[in-house]
Amino acid sequence: MKKxxxxxxxxWNMSFGFLGIQFGFALQGGFMSRIFQTLGAEKDAIPLLWIAAPLTGLLVQPIIGYMSDRTWSPKWGRRRPYFLVGAVLSSIALFFMPHSPALWMAAGFLWILDASINVSMEPFRALVADKLPESQRSYGFVVQTLIIGIGTWIASNLPWMVSQLGVSNSADLGVVPMSVKVAFAIGAFVFMASILYTVFTTTEYPPEDMEEFEREKAERNKFIPNILNNIGNMPLTMKKLGVIQFFSWFAFFTMWSLANPALTEHVYKAPAPIENSYDMTVVAQAAKFNVENTNFQEASNSVGSAMGIYGLSSMAFALLLTLYTSKKNINRKYVHLFSLIVGGLGFLGMYYATPDTLLYCFILVGVAWGSILSMPYAMLSSSVDPKKMGVIMGIFNMFIVIPQIIAALGGINYVSSLLGEEAINAMTVAGISLMIAGLCNLLITDKNAIKYQPELTEIHD
Incomplete structure (x- = not known):
């Protein structure tokens, strides 16, 4: 079918739902470790508490991708039913997450939240490839990245914003501050609203061959052998991109899980107070805890706001790519290589950062993030069978979640311990990992993946 x-x-309309998805991811990435620490988690235990996120992605995305390839409704299309289901479940989990009274409950809500976000996210990746001709693929993924950047910046600043409006940023021992609870409630609303916007403003192409589609649909229950078959026969370019993804996502998982303890301790000199170090029945100790806990919560707001900068810079980077790729070709391989190395330098710079200079480190990290969310998918979509786009995008997610699982099971703690006991060493590990990912782009040799040569097309508004 000629698109x-x-x-x-x-x-923009077909990608707008990613604003809500990124609200969910940014609140999770920026403040989940803060919630864990508030509920009494030691910093070395935090990566393991995050293991729910990559595990759900490993299981959910290939299945959802496979199922959405074999779904069609004249009214709702192929991908949009999954957007809706994921949005409802994600919004519920986001709202209740910061109200968790215990650590195990917060970890459980993280599991539900990440599984639900994955239900919505994977079909969004496939929708770009479904709807756009190959000449617009880079453009489409970059616009998607632009929206993701907007969502990251706003959501990362939400607790700070609501605290500026007078919402309390202090709380009792083991209680999440009201500023965080309000921020997560806003995130739940935005998630649902943005997904609904895309659902009602976007149409989808029907299957080209309905008879063949119905035959494939009838074999839906054979998804496990079919997924395994696609894994075994994945293109060489996809495997090479997988190496790049491994080191890229190891770095970003390290940031999401350990940036809060690392930066509140090293940059802001306000580590989380250890719960069992205080006797709250003693007035002096209770007062000391309240001071140190408030300092930690305020430092966490500052870390969240600084992390939001990487969303803003990724948005600016994506905007530049959008303007350029709407008219001209780019060399995806070298754009990605350069971007990842720049981001690695940002992580390395955090060791030397002050509260005033930390934002510059995240500006550099944002360049890498903007590229990670667009270039690998643009390269992949140009080298796979369009009929299998959903399942391929789901399988490709394995290269995102496996490094996160390895990191959560002790990989971060082990590698960073080689540099010393300080939490900030985790950010150094993230920087090194991202620079390795950048150099791995030299493995990509497929000309279609690197730089697609489109036919001249007219773009209609």
Whole structure:
């Protein structure tokens, strides 16, 4: 099927739901470790508490991708039913997450939240490839990244914003501050609203051959052998991209899980107070805890706001790529190589950062993030069978979640311990990992993946 070139606003509408998805991810990535620490988690235990996130991605995304390839409704299309289901479950989990009274409950809500986000996210990746001609693939993924950047910046600043409006940033021992609870409630609303916007403003192409589609649909229950078959026969370019993804996502999982303890301790000099170090029945100790806990919560707000900068810079980077790729070709391989090395330098710079200079480190990290969310998918979509786009995107997610599982099971703690006991060493490990990922782009040799040569097309608004 020859697909028409879409205008900017059509691509914007079909990608707008990612604003909500990124609200969920940014609140999770920026403040989940803070919630864990508030509920009494030791910093060395935090990566393991995060293991729910990659495990659910490993299981959910290939299945959802496979199922969405074999779904069609004249009213709701192929991918949109999954957007809706994921949005409802994610919004519920986001709202209740910060109200968790115990550590195990917060970890359970993280499991539900990440599984639900994955139900929505994978079909969004496939939708770009479904709707756009190959000449607009880079453009489409970059617009998606632009929206992700907006969502990351706003969501990462939400606790700080609501605290500026007078919402309390202090709380009793083991209780999450009201500023965080309000921020997560706002995130739940935005998640649902943005997904609904995309669902009601976007249409999808029907299957090209309905008879063949119905035959494939009838074999839906054979998804496990079919997924395993696709894993065994994945293209060489996909395997090479997988190496890049491994080191990239090891770095970012390290940031999401350990940036809060690392930066509140090393940059802001306000580590989380250890719960069993205080006798709350003694007035002086209770007062000392309240001071140190408030300092930690305020430092956590500052870390969250600084992390939001990487969303803002990824948005700016994506905007530049959007303007460029709407008219001209880019060399995806070298754009990604350069971007990842720049991000690695940002992580390395955190060791020397002050509260005033930390934002510059996250600006550099944002360049890498903007590229990670667009270039690998653009390269992949140009080298796989369009009929299998959903399941391929789901399988590709394995290269995202496996490094996170390894990191959560002790990989971060082990590698960073080689550099010393300080939590900030985890950010150094993230920097080294991201620079290795950048150099691995030299493995990519497929010309279609590197730089697609489109036919001239007219873009209609």
């Amino acid at each position: 028409r070139a879409l205008g900017f606003w059509e691509i």
